[in-house]
Amino acid sequence: MRNRVCELFSIRYPIIQGGMVWCSGWELASAVSNAGGLGLIGSGSMEPEVLRYHIKKTKEATDKPFGVNVPLIYSHIEDIIRVIIEEKIKIIVTSAGNPLLYTRMLKENGIKVAHVVSNIKSAKKCEEAGVDAIICEGVEAGGHNGKEETTTMVLIPLIRENTSLPIIAAGGIFSGRSMLAAIALGADAVQIGSRFAVSKESSASIKYKERIIESNEGEAILAFRKISPVRMLKNKYAEEILNAENNGLSKDEILKIKGKNRTKFGIFDGDLDEGELEIGQVAALIKKIEIVEIIINEIITDYNNAIKSLQIINP
Numbered sequence: 001m002r003n004r005v006c007e008l009f010s011i012r013y014p015i016i017q018g019g020m021v022w023c024s025g026w027e028l029a030s031a032v033s034n035a036g037g038l039g040l041i042g043s044g045s046m047e048p049e050v051l052r053y054h055i056k057k058t059k060e061a062t063d064k065p066f067g068v069n070v071p072l073i074y075s076h077i078e079d080i081i082r083v084i085i086e087e088k089i090k091i092i093v094t095s096a097g098n099p100l101l102y103t104r105m106l107k108e109n110g111i112k113v114a115h116v117v118s119n120i121k122s123a124k125k126c127e128e129a130g131v132d133a134i135i136c137e138g139v140e141a142g143g144h145n146g147k148e149e150t151t152t153m154v155l156i157p158l159i160r161e162n163t164s165l166p167i168i169a170a171g172g173i174f175s176g177r178s179m180l181a182a183i184a185l186g187a188d189a190v191q192i193g194s195r196f197a198v199s200k201e202s203s204a205s206i207k208y209k210e211r212i213i214e215s216n217e218g219e220a221i222l223a224f225r226k227i228s229p230v231r232m233l234k235n236k237y238a239e240e241i242l243n244a245e246n247n248g249l250s251k252d253e254i255l256k257i258k259g260k261n262r263t264k265f266g267i268f269d270g271d272l273d274e275g276e277l278e279i280g281q282v283a284a285l286i287k288k289i290e291i292v293e294i295i296i297n298e299i300i301t302d303y304n305n306a307i308k309s310l311q312i313i314n315p
Helices: 004-009 026-034 048-061 077-086 103-108 120-129 152-160 176-184 206-214 236-246 251-258 262-268 281-285 292-313
Strands: 015-017 039-042 066-071 091-095 112-117 133-137 167-170 189-192 220-223 230-233
Touching: 015 026, 015 039, 026 039, 026 048, 026 066, 026 292, 039 048, 048 066, 048 077, 066 077, 077 103, 103 112, 112 120, 120 133, 120 152, 133 152, 133 189, 152 167, 152 176, 176 189, 176 292, 206 262, 220 236, 220 281, 236 251
Parallel strands: 015 189, 039 066, 066 091, 091 112, 112 133, 133 167, 167 189
Antiparallel strands: 220 230
């Protein structure tokens, strides 16, 4: 399965692991890379020296390419970037911010840059910034989403018409069939988050993983539409936020309810009532905890079988 994303990152399969906070430590990143994808350390939940520790552990666990996901909104972003450069990381995925801020500096240090977008305007900024690839994330995805709420099926063709850069589809990708669908729409590769969040190697709480497995269709809802949309599972906390929004509370009042560390409480600590259980809509399809190697092998097998079935229908 060679294509320009595989060539860009020197990986076997066009599968990039989402850099999810509280899930994507060195164990997950190295497992994905060892299985042929691109593993990412999620720096969004890490202090600079914690990130350095995870980078060093990943280097010990794999000799394959891996990268770091960096949300650009954090106050200690410059220290995170410094650690990445000092540790000679070769691939970085930036998100939640303007790609013009750091892309040139990163590329001057020999780092390949992909940036996450949810609309055409942001994709054009990526072109201007000189990123190497664009990750197009539809509203099906877990965690933070674009305010446009554009689905992956619509977003990929829109962005494809407006850029010649490699496109990585994200949001709603679960199987080889969904990977094939994304490629048919114009993507060169896929980014998968939720399925890896529930893998054995994910650093998320077992309570969080089991809650995902138990979830059904319609439980991964979108909240914080007035601030910055976030997809999470329904629970006591999510219902409180939805009620606040429906009752017309102000942004400041909603943020007061939100408080701090809700994502850690939910994903890492396993607080199923008061924590923020971020996950994508594919949660309804996840029915077991699997090791990363099995997940990737299953996706590739499913992808190849899907191609064969299409060839039978249209010889």
